Amino acid sequence: MNKSLCAGALVLALSSFSSQADTLLGVYAGAQAWDMETTGGFSDDNSNVDFNFEDETKGSFYVALEHPVPLLPNIKLQRTGLDTNGQTLLSSSMTYGGELFSANTSVNTNLDLVSTDYIVYYELFDNDLVSFDLGVNAKHLDGDIYLEAQNDATQNAAQDFSGFVPMLYSRVAVGVPFTGLGAYLEGSFLAFDDNTISDYQAAVTYGLLDNIAIDATLQLGYRQLKMELDDLDGIYTDFEFSGAFVGVEVHF
Incomplete structure (x- = not known):
């Protein structure tokens, strides 16, 4: 009898500790494989030239830290590779980096680009059915x-x-009770003068693992990143990166 009581007390204690630890500090880490299609073009003088870019499968990785400290925001860091190659036949001459490329010249391009998101946010509403976060992103x-x-x-x-x-x-x-199913919509946005950039993703999720030590969730969704930037460090862009992704998120 005493052994049974001790075992029961130990289970309750562990469950209570896990619940308190999750309340005090939650770490989320995820990785996504993104089937990325790239369209658009660039220039260094606001006369953007469109290219035919290759489709790529790229990786995106993130980690988020959530806590209950009042007024102190949660933080999230996400990194996505966007590199690809392209080519086009110039219909008119193009000057780039001080080099003149004549009309009717076939040119190749290599785009080597990394997007890193530094996000701080507040959980305005959070329960098992619905959660809503709001913050700012320094991309x-x-x-x-x-x-x-x-x-x-x-x-x-x-x-x-x-x-x-x-x-x-x-x-x-949002979550569907007792099914493990859920969905989310996440995004960042800016529109200012001639600069417009948006980065959205929507996914359905399914809980693969849920215990006192770790949760694991499968993601299947679609992401779109549009960059219409006017003179970012001397470069003008009109890019769109889009496609389906599959990912896994773990919660400690």
């Missing part, structure tokens, strides 16, 4: 764009660029 874009004439490798130019873009951030998630 850091760090890239290099290389251009080369297809039939003359000596004719080439490259420019790198880097900068922060401040954005609004929000996330809404």
Whole structure:
């Protein structure tokens, strides 16, 4: 009898500790494989040239830290690779990086770009059925764009660029009781003068694992990142990255 009581007390204690630990500190980590299609173009003089870009499967990784401290926001860090290659036949001459590429010249381009999101947010509403987060995102874009004439490798130019873009951030998630199913819509947005950038993703989720130590959730969704930026460190862009993704999130 005493052994049974002790075992029961131990289980209750562990459950209580896990619940308190999750209340005090929650860590979320996730990884996504994104089937990314890229459209659009770029320039360094506001005369953007569109390219035919290759489809790529890219990785996105994130970690978020949530806590109950009043007035102190939660934090999330997300990193996404956006590099791809493209080509086009110029219908008119193009000057890039001080190099003149004549009309009717086939040119190749290599886009090497990384997007890193530094997000701070508040949980305005949070329960098992509905949650709503609101905050700000400092999106850091760090890239290099290389251009080369297809039939003359000596004719080439490259420019790198880097900068922060401040954005609004929000996330809404819903759950279906007793099924493990859920869905969320998450996004960041900015519109200012000639600059418009949006980064949205929507997904359905399914709980793969749920115990006192760790939760694991499968994600299946769609993401779209649009970048219409006017003179970001000397580069003008009109890019759209979009496609389906599959991911896994763990909660400690």
